[in-house]
Amino acid sequence: MSTYYQPCSYTPADFDSVTDSALPVVVVGAGPVGMAVALGLANRGIPVTVLEAADQVSFGSRAICISRHSLEVASRLGFGDELEELVLPWVGGRSFYRRHQVMEFTMRSGDTDVRGPMVNVSQSEFEQVMTDKLLAHPLVTLHWKSEVAGLMRDDDSVTVEITTEFGTRRLRAQWVVAADGGRSRMRELAGLRMQGTSYSGSYVIADIHWESELPAERMVWFDPPSNPGSTIIMHQQPRDIWRIDYQLDPSDDADLETQEPRIRERIARHLEWLGDDTPWTLEWHGFYRARALALDEFVHGRIVFAGDAAHLVPIFGVRGFNSGMEDAETLVWMLSAVVHGNADATLLAAYSAERHASWQQNVANAGKSTLVMSPGTDGYRATRDAVLALATSRTEFSHLIDPRQSSATHAHFSPLTVELDDVLPGLQPGDPVDDRRVVVRTAHGDVESTFGNARGSGFSLVGVGLSDAEASALVASAADLAARLAPESVTAVVVTDGACLPREGLAVIDDAQGWSASALGARRGEVFVIRPDGLVLTRTLDRDDLVAVADRVASVDAGSGRTARAGVPSGGDPAEVHREHVWLGLSDAIDQVDADDREGFFTRLALVLGSQVGRREFDEAIALASDPVPGELAETPSRLGETPGELVAD
CATH class of the missing domain: 3.50.50.60 (FAD/NAD(P)-binding domain)
Structure with a gap:
């Protein structure tokens, strides 16, 4: 039912x-x-x-x-x-090219994450x-x-x-x-x-009720034998509801492909290919174009x-x-x-x-x-297919297939964000602050809680390693700021490994595990000003900066947005960044070359690049490019077993 x-x-x-x-x-x-x-x-x-x-x-x-x-x-x-x-x-999730697993990812998740x-x-x-x-x-x-x-x-x-x-x-x-x-x-x-880009790909989106034993993960198949040339995405939802998205070919008749009989046919082929004959029902469907x-x-x-x-x-x-x-x-x-x-x-x-x-x-x-x-x-179609083929045996190409799942964005260059004079480790102004499990000191003993609960839903002033006197000053600063920003709340929080005691208007987080150093990158005596939406407004050792927060909120210089600064690391593995550059650059180059000259373009490119590496590396590259998917499996599996992962034991 x-x-x-x-x-x-x-x-x-x-x-x-x-x-x-x-x-x-x-x-x-x-x-x-x-x-x-x-x-x-x-x-x-x-x-x-x-x-x-x-x-x-x-x-x-x-x-x-x-x-x-x-x-x-x-x-x-x-x-x-x-x-x-x-x-x-x-x-996390997995991606497959035909019958081969080409990528597996796990999103960041730690023991202290709430x-x-x-x-x-x-x-x-x-x-x-x-x-x-x-x-x-x-x-x-x-x-x-x-x-x-x-x-x-x-x-x-x-x-x-x-x-x-x-x-x-x-x-x-x-x-x-x-x-x-x-x-x-x-x-x-x-x-x-609105201005921007409308992409050419079209997807049918469907929800089915299907009591499957497949895992709750993001699963993607590129060019599956069940629907050759298409891309299929599957997600499990609560109560045995599964979301299936599949790409239409540009030559497909969208009016025909979005009719229920055709949707049922496409889905049935894929589930049959997965080796699962559990009955299912189509509950809802839609249509999507990327923009x-x-x-x-x-x-x-x-x-x-x-x-x-x-x-x-x-x-x-x-x-x-x-x-x-x-x-x-x-x-x-x-x-x-x-x-x-x-x-x-x-x-x-x-x-x-x-x-x-x-x-x-x-x-x-x-x-x-x-x-x-x-x-x-x-x-981009040629390089995508090449990356998928290479990733079947060369895992270093798998990161190009990564779905780059959503994460909180930053406001580094907002006119509201206070720029630092020095490049410091840890959280930068404009960064989102992750919630995590913490131990909060109370008058009745330590209590397991979360940083989000401790700091509240308004502004917060988070001081690191403050003395009792400095903590009292922080409480006073929070009260002054709250008076100017009412009804927005302002919470004073101290993160300390010392003997700072909780008191009215102050939340005290026990920092015995060194959270302030690992997550905040904080200096002793430093105060982080965190906005209601969880972004760092500024971090400072100067108490006068706290007085200026209300002034900054009250009247923003809309033209004062920061610009990118040298010395702030961009992040990312250099080898992965380079491969991404190669992928994007080669894709654009192919599109700029006359269609009749593409074979010549690739030959010239191979000669130039081949002359820049050793003989062994060149011979290995020739062999890999000649047979990127060694031992290609049969088009239709006898049965997948419990999970699609059993497809790819090659």
């Missing part, structure tokens, strides 16, 4: 227009991003009205992979516990948990079946015209947050267009764009949903400061700059993954 989630429908809203005065904030779109914004603002005492065109949460899995950082956001917004009761954790690197749960269920929180919040009003049809703007407000089942309504707001998705009506009404697009600016007057309404990233690496949750958390504390009068509107320019830069970070990784998953040119 299927356990596929079926959302309930809500009663269409009937409400009065509000035009004489202005509501503080109207959020357009009750998807994950819009609801996260609404919850975050309401938790800071700001009444929020949410408009949703549908009468239920989204149907279908849609985004299923939730990152560790998004789980932290959920915890800070107050629905982390409910969410974690539903999810299915996973830590949460695993990634979990799976349908977007529909994620949204339902958020909806239940919104409906119970006294400062949130959620209007179902309320579609924005028009906009009127002036210097200090925005009026939205709304189509309801009871007629047209108008709401005037000081600020409007547009979080209405990739087909944003708000973006259209504002006369804005990397964004607005040039995310703030337009008093309309602020977030999530897919502001930017789109390719599906590979699961960055769309997770980057949208980052958008929401960053926007929440910044817009709250503006609404409460603790900052002027230039702070939102920092939001726009930071989140556009984060989109670029995501595109840099997701774009590379897309060039592997769905190469759109002859050059």
